[in-house]
Amino acid sequence: MYTLGMSCYYHDSAAALLKDGHVIAAVEEERFSRKKFDDGFPKMAIDWCLKESNISPDQLNSISFYDKPVLKFERLLDNYIAVAPKGLYSFLDTIPKWLHKRLWIKNEIKNHLKGFKGEIIFPEHHMSHAAHTFYTSPFTEAAILTVDGVGEWTTTSFGTAKNNTIQLTNDIRWPHSLGLFYSAFTYFLGFKVNEGEYKLMGLSAYGKPKYYDLIMDNLIDVKNDGSIHLNMKYFAFTHDKVMTNDKFSELFGVKPRKHDSKAEQIHYDIGASAQLVLEEILLKMVNHIHNKTKMSNLCVGGGVALNGVANYRILKEGPFENIHIPPSPGDGGSAVGCAQYLYYVYHNQKRVIESNHSVAIRENVYVGPSYSDDDIRQFLDSKNIQFEKFDRQQLLEKTAKLISDENIVGWYQGKMEWGPRALGNRSILADPRSDTMKDTLNEKIKHRESFRPFAPSILEEYTSEYFDIDIPSPYMLIVAKVKQPEKIPAVTHVDGTGRLQTVSAESNSLYYDLISEFYKITGIPVLINTSMNVMGEPIVNTLEQAYQMIVKTDMDCIVMGNNLIFSGGG
Numbered sequence: 001m002y003t004l005g006m007s008c009y010y011h012d013s014a015a016a017l018l019k020d021g022h023v024i025a026a027v028e029e030e031r032f033s034r035k036k037f038d039d040g041f042p043k044m045a046i047d048w049c050l051k052e053s054n055i056s057p058d059q060l061n062s063i064s065f066y067d068k069p070v071l072k073f074e075r076l077l078d079n080y081i082a083v084a085p086k087g088l089y090s091f092l093d094t095i096p097k098w099l100h101k102r103l104w105i106k107n108e109i110k111n112h113l114k115g116f117k118g119e120i121i122f123p124e125h126h127m128s129h130a131a132h133t134f135y136t137s138p139f140t141e142a143a144i145l146t147v148d149g150v151g152e153w154t155t156t157s158f159g160t161a162k163n164n165t166i167q168l169t170n171d172i173r174w175p176h177s178l179g180l181f182y183s184a185f186t187y188f189l190g191f192k193v194n195e196g197e198y199k200l201m202g203l204s205a206y207g208k209p210k211y212y213d214l215i216m217d218n219l220i221d222v223k224n225d226g227s228i229h230l231n232m233k234y235f236a237f238t239h240d241k242v243m244t245n246d247k248f249s250e251l252f253g254v255k256p257r258k259h260d261s262k263a264e265q266i267h268y269d270i271g272a273s274a275q276l277v278l279e280e281i282l283l284k285m286v287n288h289i290h291n292k293t294k295m296s297n298l299c300v301g302g303g304v305a306l307n308g309v310a311n312y313r314i315l316k317e318g319p320f321e322n323i324h325i326p327p328s329p330g331d332g333g334s335a336v337g338c339a340q341y342l343y344y345v346y347h348n349q350k351r352v353i354e355s356n357h358s359v360a361i362r363e364n365v366y367v368g369p370s371y372s373d374d375d376i377r378q379f380l381d382s383k384n385i386q387f388e389k390f391d392r393q394q395l396l397e398k399t400a401k402l403i404s405d406e407n408i409v410g411w412y413q414g415k416m417e418w419g420p421r422a423l424g425n426r427s428i429l430a431d432p433r434s435d436t437m438k439d440t441l442n443e444k445i446k447h448r449e450s451f452r453p454f455a456p457s458i459l460e461e462y463t464s465e466y467f468d469i470d471i472p473s474p475y476m477l478i479v480a481k482v483k484q485p486e487k488i489p490a491v492t493h494v495d496g497t498g499r500l501q502t503v504s505a506e507s508n509s510l511y512y513d514l515i516s517e518f519y520k521i522t523g524i525p526v527l528i529n530t531s532m533n534v535m536g537e538p539i540v541n542t543l544e545q546a547y548q549m550i551v552k553t554d555m556d557c558i559v560m561g562n563n564l565i566f567s568g569g570g
């Protein structure tokens with residue numbers, strides 16, 4: 001049975017195709033449109049999923065859209081009435097988009113997928129998040145927590161899941177949102193909402209949570225069960241394009257930081273305070289959920305689950321024995337989530353859990369576009385690009401040596417990753433042992449804010465030697481304490497942590513073998529892994545985009561399949 005899922009019209013549009021519940025193709029629209037965080041109808045992503053799987057629309061059994069647009073529209077109208085006349089400009093901007101397009105998504109889907117005759121369903125937004133986290137987990141039963149900005153009305157939900165069923169029993173509703181609380185600080189500290197939250201997380205490591213009490217006393221009321229109530233006198237997001245108002249600025253004694261102005265200590269301290277508040281609330285929530293459910297497994301979903309620092313605290317200090325975070329907890333990931341809901345819950349299909357979770361990790365992640373060896377060869381020949389071809393073992397040895405000699409190496413292999421992170425197939429790799437490598441990477445390629453750390457990939461079996469963590473972190477969504485920072489300074493953040501990806505032979509054998517070769521040379525089972533993109537653009541998709549990395553940046557070389565291409569070799 002083929003089921004298609006899609007998400008769009010908020011941010012991170014995406015499409016995913018499942019065959020009998022297994023993801024066989026999934027990709028974000030931005031990878032084709034080259035518009036970062038593209039929120040448009042995911043037509044190229046849908047077309048690619050069908051082409052990749054060699055099926056036509058009439059072969060699709062059913063389609064799932066990741067939320068209920070009518071309920072969302074109802075919330076928008078309700079909100080504008082409640083805040084009127086304040087939200088007039090926002091109203092005039094937003095409502096036509098809904099009336100002309102978003103409410104008619106069903107027609108748009110049918111127009112795009114001519115020949116499709118099946119049913120289209122619209123699960124609730126948080127149900128799609130819940131489905132993505134539960135059905136990518138190794139658990140037969142689990143408590144569920146989803147936290148984001150907002151779906152239709154819900155901003156946080158919890159419940160339980162067992163076999164193929166999910167029940168979300170409790171929620172917190174708009175405008176009281178932990179995600180939007182964090183996004184308000186993201187905006188206030190000079191970053192883009194829905195995009196810059198991870199920058200705020202990185203920046204917060206440089207500060208002290210001096211404003212924790214100020215925030216708790218004024219901005220947010222938190223109950224022992226983790227339920228929250230925002231003091232809307234300080235927030236503007238219900239009626240304006242900005243997130244916070246003058247009262248919010250007065251509270252902290254500074255104006256919102258402009259994105260191009262220098263971050264000062266006060267910004268770091270405000271960031272650290274917001275981060276701590278977020279973590280403390282999440283801990284209250286998971287304690288409450290544990291009390292209520294008495295379960296040992298927890299699946300977390302929604303955009304807030306991208307906060308790896310908070311995930312680590314839930315893991316270390318929370319009451320659950322096991323936690324799971326899916327490869328793509330945000331709205332993009334819901335394209336898979338809503339299709340999983342459609343297959344398992346709506347169609348009531350039996351769930352079979354892969355006994356080796358590393359295999360499930362591979363199947364959850366490496367499901368995007370790829371190019372064959374012939375395609376790569378033809379591309380290189382057509383462009384007269386000089387390259388050296390190696391067999392597998394030679395390639396691994398040569399690449400590991402290049403990295404250990406402090407070259408910055410592009411690694412373009414197999415299928416593109418699902419989700420926001422490059423996990424060893426569309427990655428830029430470098431040596432983590434060097435103190436200066438972070439600056440070199442920033443100067444030569446990434447040009448990003450100095451407070452943002454680079455992430456490590458580590459052979460799974462060495463994880464607890466280097467990090468204070470005893471579970472795999474295959475999707476790079478947990479930030480753990482580094483145990484031996486002196487050995488891997490380039491991936492150790494200022495607060496002594498690293499946002500690690502654990503790699504096993506089953507989850508990605510080529511990447512695992514490459515790190516193993518690096519380990520043989522250096523004694524360090526870790527590489528720097530950063531996504532292959534130039535600043536402001538999505539991760540590379542095509543061969544041309546990958547090749548342009550050594551044209552446009554100072555990357556030293558790129559490995560495409562079995563072929564090594566040096567910068568200047570064109």
Ligand SMILES: [Fe+2]
Pocket residue numbers: 125129148149150151302303330331
């Ligand atoms: Fe969401």
